[in-house]
Amino acid sequence: MSAGAELAALLHALDTARRHVIAQVEALSEVDRRTARLPSGWTPLGLVRHLTLSDERYWFEVVIAGGSLDYWPEGEDADWHVPVGTPDAEVLAAYRSAIAASDAILHSHDLEAAPLRPEPEWAATGAFADVRTIILHVIIETSAHAGQLDAVRELADGGQYIVV
Template structure:
């Protein structure tokens, strides 16, 4: 039994919510080919594979923040454009595997981190100067981000083949 299977209370609730929204996102790509996953079916630059890639990337980076603050988060460069695309040579299977690896790492961290630990946010125009987020706030942010992108993915999937994955 892993430490995440024994969680109760707030940690269990946070993790259950995050897992639910991850599941919605993965449901939208179930059964797609690599070509379909890379397709941009709307005027947006978003693709389903790109959304899976992006959500895995943001979850990974925010958990770096949860553990080590802005400095840890900023150690890894971000491809601000490419993070939303399936690049040549990437496969949906590979992107989903990475997504699941990141999810498993996050799940283990949720079991061990102090939810009240807070770090100053990175300096960015979209963050209030001097603001600090707790690990709890990071998890709430990940739940919101994953949920939002699962909704985007549902629209893209319906545009590709008419499948309605969230409703």
């Protein structure tokens, strides 16, 4: 498989999970988007914010492209909390914008390239040694969160997202 075909396949898998997340959140009522259904206390909009900041922006913008963490919100687990008064559409637009920026970054880096800003502890284990393993990690993360949203959606309104 060529590098271009491999990147296309990886991005297809990632984009499938991203669309799943967006579809589940958009299908919820405004109240349900901001309601925690599980004991851990996260909300569907909070999960979208987490995916925006901790997955799309951190892994692709910071780790792969070497960008700054100056966007990171203050406070414990702040990436999971939507500031009061933030419209739902703004949270979803930020996710879509981060996705577009991530895709541009991924199209400009070889799959074998080392990340420009790895965490120091990765050197000892060889974790996240290249763009490919980082994309795979984000596919897993996004897919896991999509599955969590499936459970939350079914608890909230009975809706089910059937993947064929």
